[in-house]
Amino acid sequence: MLHRLATSLRRPAVPLFAAAVRCLSSGSVDIKVPLNFWAGKRRTSQEKCNKENVYEPATGRVLCPLEPCGAAEVNQAVEAAKSAFGHWSKMSGMERAKIMIEAAHIIERRREEIAEIEVVNNGKSITEARLDVDSARLCIEYYAALATTLAGQHVQLPGGSFAYTRREPLGVCVGIGAWNYPFQIAAWKSAPALACGNSMVFKPSPVTPVTAVLLAEIYAMAGAPEGLYNVVQGGQETGSLLCHHPDVAKVSFTGSVPTGKKIMEMASKGVKHVTLELGGKSPLLIFQDSDVENAVKGALMANFLSQGQVCSNGTRVFVHKDILPEFVEEVVKRTRAIEIGDPLLESTRMGALVSRSHLERVLSFVDQAKKEGATVLCGGEPFVPSDPKLRGGYYMTPCVLGNCTDEMTCVKEEIFGPVMSVLSFESEEEVLLRANDTDLGLAAGVFTSDVKRAHRVVEHLKAGSCFINNYNITPVEVPFGGFKMSGIGRENGQVTIEHYSQLKSVYVEMGDVDSLF
Numbered sequence: 001m002l003h004r005l006a007t008s009l010r011r012p013a014v015p016l017f018a019a020a021v022r023c024l025s026s027g028s029v030d031i032k033v034p035l036n037f038w039a040g041k042r043r044t045s046q047e048k049c050n051k052e053n054v055y056e057p058a059t060g061r062v063l064c065p066l067e068p069c070g071a072a073e074v075n076q077a078v079e080a081a082k083s084a085f086g087h088w089s090k091m092s093g094m095e096r097a098k099i100m101i102e103a104a105h106i107i108e109r110r111r112e113e114i115a116e117i118e119v120v121n122n123g124k125s126i127t128e129a130r131l132d133v134d135s136a137r138l139c140i141e142y143y144a145a146l147a148t149t150l151a152g153q154h155v156q157l158p159g160g161s162f163a164y165t166r167r168e169p170l171g172v173c174v175g176i177g178a179w180n181y182p183f184q185i186a187a188w189k190s191a192p193a194l195a196c197g198n199s200m201v202f203k204p205s206p207v208t209p210v211t212a213v214l215l216a217e218i219y220a221m222a223g224a225p226e227g228l229y230n231v232v233q234g235g236q237e238t239g240s241l242l243c244h245h246p247d248v249a250k251v252s253f254t255g256s257v258p259t260g261k262k263i264m265e266m267a268s269k270g271v272k273h274v275t276l277e278l279g280g281k282s283p284l285l286i287f288q289d290s291d292v293e294n295a296v297k298g299a300l301m302a303n304f305l306s307q308g309q310v311c312s313n314g315t316r317v318f319v320h321k322d323i324l325p326e327f328v329e330e331v332v333k334r335t336r337a338i339e340i341g342d343p344l345l346e347s348t349r350m351g352a353l354v355s356r357s358h359l360e361r362v363l364s365f366v367d368q369a370k371k372e373g374a375t376v377l378c379g380g381e382p383f384v385p386s387d388p389k390l391r392g393g394y395y396m397t398p399c400v401l402g403n404c405t406d407e408m409t410c411v412k413e414e415i416f417g418p419v420m421s422v423l424s425f426e427s428e429e430e431v432l433l434r435a436n437d438t439d440l441g442l443a444a445g446v447f448t449s450d451v452k453r454a455h456r457v458v459e460h461l462k463a464g465s466c467f468i469n470n471y472n473i474t475p476v477e478v479p480f481g482g483f484k485m486s487g488i489g490r491e492n493g494q495v496t497i498e499h500y501s502q503l504k505s506v507y508v509e510m511g512d513v514d515s516l517f
């Protein structure tokens with residue numbers, strides 16, 4: 001269990017369920033436990049190819065080698081999931097809920113430990129990592145509650161006949177995660193799947209493999225049958241094996257649009273259900289009657305959470321021309337004040353980006369923006385913390401770009417880093433046309449004090465997750481997902497039950513067959 005992980009750390013082992021005390025510091029962690037998990041315990045992979053290192057973004061150190069799974073390991077994990085499905089699908093919703101609630105309780109007790117490991121592997125601040133762990137726990141609690149309500153319908157028909165429906169699970173579901181919210185994504189996918197009676201094989205991003213296995217251990221500790229939730233490590237090869245596997249009924253994917261298209265294509269070979277949570281380049285509209293203080297805070301929430309590595313970020317910030325100077329002055333001031341540094345420190349609000357290559361990619365977008373005529377109002381530079389152990393980390397200063405135009409690359413393409421592009425507008429009609437001028441449609445936001453305008457604008461925004469006078473607030477009771485090329489299906493909310501179950505209709509004849517022949 002996590003205790004074994006703790007014992008593998010160079011620091012003194014942390015007893016399981018330790019009080020929420022700080023036990024880790026950046027640069028102190030070596031992970032020596034296996035990172036695959038199926039049939040109820042951690043496993044090593046015999047696959048020899050595609051071995052790559054996993055890094056600690058805060059320091060640039062190697063955390064551990066990744067042990068990717070090949071066909072043999074994927075088959076073992078799917079077999080374990082099939083076996084668990086046989087038992088789990090026949091349990092009642094109340095029985096499933098009991099185990100899920102216990103898992104949520106364990107997560108709550110181990111919040112600090114899980115959050116710290118998430119920070120070490122992802123680079124985000126401990127402040128945010130705790131909130132991610134909370135979201136994961138709340139999601140499991142929410143779907144545990146829904147598990148107890150799952151039911152079909154009775155339809156009375158003529159002549160005393162009737163029909164009823166049975167809400168049934170799909171079978172073995174696959175989850176494929178991105179690297180920006182590793183533990184949260186693992187929970188957002190497994191919670192509805194398990195609540196509906198399915199089992200799951202989850203593949204985290206190879207960049208952040210560590211915490212999804214903690215969730216597997218926690219489900220096992222909570223009493224889940226062996227094989228209910230399994231974790232296989234690897235990259236696109238492992239993901240492809242899962243998508244093609246004949247015993248997989250559904251693929252729930254979180255990642256980029258190009259990969260999402262491949263997932264959909266592979267799943268189509270077996271006509272498998274898909275959920276696609278893909279990329280975005282979302283607009284945030286700030287009208288002249290906004291509360292500017294809140295609009296500025298909203299723009300910061302829309303651009304700089306998780307070092308800007310958030311799919312739903314409102315990175316195209318459209319500001320009415322009448323308040324543009326006041327907005328720009330305040331947003332630049334607050335962006336410059338964001339504390340960058342060791343993500344395990346309480347004072348840090350911007351940690352390290354997830355990898356050296358991703359940092360360089362984000363910085364190249366800033367360079368391109370300058371070439372295309374944007375003005376760097378602040379940030380956009382590599383950052384080297386004063387602490388020597390952080391010198392090899394992947395840091396940059398959060399960036400605000402001004403004088404942007406709709407044709408610029410920084411306005412058209414997803415950067416997935418701490419780069420806010422500020423644009424001005426004059427009329428509601430104009431800004432709606434520009435906001436919707438994208439193939440993507442994940443999220444959108446509007447700040448205004450005019451309640452009619454707020455709901456009129458949201459009605460016309462072509463996005464799946466919209467915010468009025470706030471941004472990036474994602475309660476698990478509310479569906480999350482995109483329009484257009486930002487995806488298919490939803491995560492969270494009641495509707496997601498539809499994406500992890502299927503209805504069987506049963507007609508019951510109470511008279512004789514009235515044959516036409």
Ligand SMILES: NC(=O)C1=CN([C@@H]2O[C@H](COP(=O)(O)OP(=O)(O)OC[C@H]3O[C@@H](n4cnc5c(N)ncnc54)[C@H](O)[C@@H]3O)[C@@H](O)[C@H]2O)C=CC1
Pocket residue numbers: 176177178179180181203204205206234235236237238239240243254255256257259260262263276277278279280310311312414416442487
């Ligand atoms: N809509 C949402 O909720 C979210 C969307 N994203 C998007 O994800 C992207 C960044 O995350 P990345 O991990 O870099 O995305 P990615 O698409 O490169 O990888 C995502 C996952 O897919 C796997 N994968 C890659 N190629 C595959 C293939 N051919 N077959 C099967 N699996 C494959 C990867 O190993 C990883 O686990 C951004 O575009 C971001 O917008 C990220 C988080 C949330």
Ligand SMILES: CCCCCC(=O)O
Pocket residue numbers: 180181185305309310311312472473474
């Ligand atoms: C603000 C939280 C958004 C979660 C969606 C993502 O994984 O990027």
